[in-house]
Amino acid sequence: MTGLPFSAVRVTVPASTANLGSGFDTLAMALSLYDTVSARVVDGTAGSARVAVVGQGADAVPTDERHLVVRVIHKALAELGFPAPALRLHCQNAIPHARGLGSSAAAIVAGVAAGFGLAGFDLRDKENADRALQLAAVWEGHADNAAASLLGGFVIAWQESGRFHAVRTQPHPDLAPIVLVPQAESATHTTRGLLPEQVPHADAAFAASRAALAVHAITSDPSLLLAATDDRLHQDYREPAWPETIALVRRLRAAGIPAAVSGAGPTVLAFPPGGVLPGDVAANGFDAVRLPVDQTGVRVVPQT
CATH class of the missing domain: 3.30.230.10 (Ribosomal Protein S5; domain 2)
Known part of the structure; x- marks a missing residue:
């Protein structure tokens, strides 16, 4: 028993x-x-x-x-x-x-x-x-x-x-997350292995400011999400593992869509206004799914 x-x-x-x-x-x-x-x-x-x-x-x-x-x-x-x-x-x-x-x-x-x-x-x-x-x-x-x-x-x-x-x-109730999911799989321990032991002081300060801003943007003012989701701490270091993921993040951001790598990747997280991605941003190889x-x-x- x-x-x-x-x-x-x-x-x-x-x-x-x-x-x-x-x-x-x-x-x-x-x-x-x-x-x-x-x-x-x-x-x-x-x-x-x-x-x-x-x-x-x-x-x-x-x-x-x-x-x-x-x-x-x-x-x-x-x-x-x-x-x-x-x-x-x-x-x-x-x-x-x-x-x-x-x-x-x-x-x-x-x-x-x-x-x-x-x-x-x-x-x-x-x-x-x-x-x-x-x-x-x-x-x-x-x-x-x-x-x-x-x-x-x-x-x-x-x-x-x-x-x-x-x-x-x-x-904030206006948040409308969309994930863009590729077929490729990731291993967190592998992508963590790409991260450096140290980062420049300026990048650390940038990360602290944007993480703090993200709390405000996500809870109070989604109009600030483009700036708030910017990163110098880890995403670019993972580009060798997921070049298509990083390229998609950059295309979305260039189009004014807040976007970041979801976790260790390779999925991309985006916050398009109204929950609709622009049709002119190429996302070949990724399935876009709206997930409240x-x-x-x-x-x-x-x-x-």
């Missing part, structure tokens, strides 16, 4: 876009594209799992206890004082993998949320949410994407004294 208060939960978790220009590892936003995980405790060997996956990554992820969501559920339950049960999962994935839309963070948040849900810990409670964020961010290595998927809306994340923190702020800001974050529903 596991002693868990609930035997099954259904978790819905949004995608996210991080950095938003110069807000490297700090600024992120939840987007209305969702993975759904149904997790049920079943009879079987403790710690074992059977996983059915439909949609993104269906043929590329483990279908047993090695699956990322299962491993995170077991980790979350251990942190909450419960042994690892046998699990059956059904994953309906809509978030593209390795495209800069927070698929790994979404999976981690889904696992943490499922563990908390099975254990009867309500994530609407701030103390529980803070604890969940810490677990997710430690696993992910940074808090921006995880915080956005957990809390929804627009988040500011930081690390202090070895702990991760985030605050949620309300994005998700306002809720992860949702956990106990199942019978």
Whole structure:
């Protein structure tokens, strides 16, 4: 017996876009594209799992206890004082993998949320949410994407004294994000390897000013987004990995459209006024998808 208060939960978790220009590892936003995980405790060997996956990554992820969501559920339950049960999962994935839309963070948040849900810990409670964020961010290595998927809306994340923190702020209602998604996949560790150990002082000052401006633009004045999403901190360094992505960002910005690399790429994030991209900007090889800001974050529903 596991002693868990609930035997099954259904978790819905949004995608996210991080950095938003110069807000490297700090600024992120939840987007209305969702993975759904149904997790049920079943009879079987403790710690074992059977996983059915439909949609993104269906043929590329483990279908047993090695699956990322299962491993995170077991980790979350251990942190909450419960042994690892046998699990059956059904994953309906809509978030593209390795495209800069927070698929790994979404999976981690889904696992943490499922563990908390099975254990009867309500994530609407701030103390529980803070604890969940810490677990997710430690696993992910940074808090921006995880915080956005957990809390929804627009988040500011930081690390202090070895702990991760985030605050949620309300994005302006006129924001109309569009993501331009290529077929190529990314590996965050590879693109991070392109970043220099040091940047010029002028570039650091530029990044600080634009990240601060982005908070104001996203929450209060979207007319400032073109300036606010400019970057000298990381995007150009990643051009060797994603030349088409950087070229598209530059074309959009030259046309007056606020645009930036989404996370580590190769997806491009744009904020065209009215949510409509100009027809004269070439975006061959990219699928444009309008994704409103998700306002809720992860949702956990106990199942019978």
